Amino acid sequence: MAKNLLIVESPAKAKTIEKILGEDFEVKSCYGHIRDLEKGDMGIDIKNNYKPRYIVPEDKEKVVKELKSLAKKSGEVWLATDEDREGEAISWHLCEVLGLDPVTTKRIVFHEITKPAIQSAVTKPRTVDMNLVNAQQARRILDRIVGFELSPVLWRKMSMKNNLSAGRVQSVAVRIIAEREREINAFVPVSSFKIEALFTAKDVSGKQVTFSAEGKKQASVENAEAFLTGCKGADYTVTDIQVKPGKKTPAAPFTTSTLQQEASRKLGYGVSRTMLLAQKLYESGKITYMRTDSVSLSETAMDAISSQISSQYGDRYKQSRKFKNKNESAQEAHEAIRPTYMDAMTVEDADCRRLYELIWKRTMASQMADAELEKTIAKIQISTNKEELTASGEVLKFDGFLKVYMEDRDEDEISEEDGQEGMLPPLAVQQKLPLKEMRAVERFTRPLPRYTEASLVKKLEELGIGRPSTYAPTISTILKRGYVEKRDKEGIKRDFRILLLKNNNVEKLVEQENTGAEKSKLFPTDLGLVVTDFLKQYFDDIMDYNFTARIEEEFDEVAQGKILWNKMIDDFYNPFKKDVDNTIENAERIKGERELGVDAASGKKVIARMGRYGPMVQIGDVNDEEKPRFAKLKNTQSIETISYDEAMELFRLPRNLGQFEDSDVVVNIGRFGPYIAHDKKFYSLGKEYDPYSITFDEATPIIVEKRAAKEERTIKIFEKEKIQLLRGPYGPYIKQGLRNYKLPKEKQENAADLSIEEVKAIIEEVKANPPKRVPRKKKSS
């Protein structure tokens, strides 16, 4: 009898399941979605009740063909795609493409790839749930409509024409970054004075140790000084001691989002890197599926973890826990991310290993006992006034899960109070304490930090926007479109005051701290800011943080069969389309203009705005008799924050540094960054040089060096044909115009001897048989 064919989404899963099911089943993968909306005309018949037009994308043709022929040969076809909205739709598309009847074709689901789960799933097949499929179609169609209606609006209203885009997810992601930036820019720090007293006492071994106690924060320097002066000559007595037990609980096992956050905090990985490494671990069978929103573990896994904890740390450290998902939008088609086996596992690649160890520890910790603490709070009376000081200490009584792992926190979750609380020496009520010194330290309030890739993912997940499979790609998109940049920011030096009470004398000191430094953070570009403002102005509802949550409720109603999907789409489309038409008709071009002042020399207005080639400053108006002067903003500057003085500074380029080898040496900033122009040739300036301050003596060696390096790379030049033979990191190649052609292996050795005829032949040869590439998107008819 012919084998049954079982189709899953992921090929790695297929392999595992085939082993479990044995002889009767052949298990194949469809590699995710196999059909999508056609691109032309949105792929939707708006007038025909939003009927979708599906096609098999080019890169899926092969898979579909193979599944078709297998389906013919096989006994029964079973659909085992993921149990969520998308998975259900994939099953339905498989029915459509393979000619299966969705009413009778067997559909099974499981949330974990374990023998019992899969064997039990096979005993209770159902059929495709068309309501759920319709909910997915509604989701897909709505996203297509939003993206393909909104993006063209931007093309029309923005002067920059570098394929801009907008969408339900990406545009809100940019908005989050833009708003945080403006909060930071508008933030006015307020200072107060933290009171800290240092006392000495004997510890358990009788040694004198220093510990600190805190007093009430003082709002001003006057108050702080008055307080310290008031403490002159005081006695300090312990009046009360409270000892309270406390505990810490481990975090849930990893989901995609929490894995990305922790890998970012603990290992400094960006989200794409984390996902790439996780994919490798998954494919080599070391971890479970890495795109998941579920925190649950299979029974089999819980048992394995439990026995691992027993053998490694003892039963005292064991505590079985079942975690529940807080997130309502979670679809939980998979397990949490965990090691497939808990016993020792070697991972070759160092980066992969670090991620694997993180996953292993987190998984272990999630099934371990609470850490037990003892918190001590001592009140200390000041004899000269009514204020009290508080000393607190924390002792770890039992480490529990902390033996293995502790989750890190984001900057914005760390408050000033929860610094490291050390141990207090044993104290007794009525004990007199000798004061070493007391200080009032000026502290400033801080704005919320800028987002990292991972903290943006966290925010998106909280808002229910995006899915585990799209977090990393979404961030790539907004970076690629130039709405957002990832970079460091240097902090600025700031003075802060300290008042010190010592030996009955109050002394005033000033110290410096660095504030506002950020590393690898997301900054909005001017483009991102103006596009966000524009979309907010004209498409308020789409840009609303709750838009996705609202339509998700409607998708749910479709999934429950309460409303028809085309009715839902119709209710959305009509008002939306009206907004689109109105915007195209009435909205002004997006400029983001801001006036900076008046140029003293010419008496003309100085403005910052978006130009055709990005943010710029301009002196004068295009309607003036004399042409306006233009200068490009540096990439750390922004239309919103640039000052008049900074703007005027930009007009200092181009600078002529003088004559070298009878030609001018001119420094400027061009399309590809700062450069030196000399003798009709151009030399890029590295980051170590500033075009505004580079000197003649610094510039000339760069010319000489770069010229030499270029000669080094050149094998031969065919002047007349404008063809170059160059040496690159992948071997010698031919350059003609913008295109490169690799030399065949046998010709690489003696590349310098090639004649122009031979070179031309190679070009023709390569053109005729182009090297295999990722299939390019083609216009579907």
Add this chain to the structure above:
DNA sequence: CAGTGAGCGAGCTTCCGCTTGACTT
């Protein structure tokens, strides 16, 4: 490769969510 900055109009781009691999100057 190293200009430009206004507006027109051809012909192009664009979304989100499932999955992996092949390529590089």
